Amino acid sequence: MQKLKVKNKEEIKKQIYQYFQESDEARYIHRLHGILLLIDNEENNCASIGTLFNNSPRSLSNWVHKINSKGTIDVLKDQTRPGRSPRLTDENLHQLKKIIQRHPEDVGISANIWDGKTLSHYIEKEFGVIIKVRQCQRLFKKLGFSLKRARPMMANGDPEKKAMSKKTSRKNG
Numbered sequence: 734m735q736k737l738k739v740k741n742k743e744e745i746k747k748q749i750y751q752y753f754q755e756s757d758e759a760r761y762i763h764r765l766h767g768i769l770l771l772i773d774n775e776e777n778n779c780a781s782i783g784t785l786f787n788n789s790p791r792s793l794s795n796w797v798h799k800i801n802s803k804g805t806i807d808v809l810k811d812q813t814r815p816g817r818s819p820r821l822t823d824e825n826l827h828q829l830k831k832i833i834q835r836h837p838e839d840v841g842i843s844a845n846i847w848d849g850k851t852l853s854h855y856i857e858k859e860f861g862v863i864i865k866v867r868q869c870q871r872l873f874k875k876l877g878f879s880l881k882r883a884r885p886m887m888a889n890g891d892p893e894k895k896a897m898s899k900k901t902s903r904k905n906g
Contacts, residue, residue, distance in 0.1 A: 750787055757811045764796050764809040771797065820862045829856070830876045846881070849873070 739745055753763045763786065770782050771793070779790040779797070786793075799808040821829070829852075837844040837851055844851040849866035852873070856864050864872070873880065 761810050765806060767793055768796060768800065768806070768809075820864060821856070821860065825860055826872075826876065829872070833873070833876065833878060847873075847878075 753759045767782050767786050767788065770777050770785075771779070779793040782788075783790040783793050796809055800806060802808075832840055832855070833847050833852070837847055837855075840855065842851055842855055849869040852869040853864055853866050856862055856869070870880065
């Protein structure tokens, strides 16, 4: 039987390593494969498997020491990282989503549309939490809204000339 070759092997290799870096479960499986190779073949060592797996020999050594000290493979799973707690709770976000669907004047804000500035003001007034304008713009996206901007309208414009200047105007074509 002829040996199979992967086309574009460097690109595929890069994609696989990237997947290992991004997925917690994939990193765990990656570590397990390294340990299996050490167990199955006595000739393999941390350096050879590290080279094969694009890891340092010290990483493999650390995995082995963790397994030996605890006696289980669960120690190879990534631990949860706490990170900063959010300023707004899930309940607050759910409440905000309902509020944003209404007109700003309905909730006591004198504005025509919801934007980052009005949302920041509302959150500070309602929840006592200071969130900057840019973060409020991100909140809109997180809550499933898109940014819409008011289009300027020329004062005292001639409606007929406006219709003539439009690309889809029937009088033009």
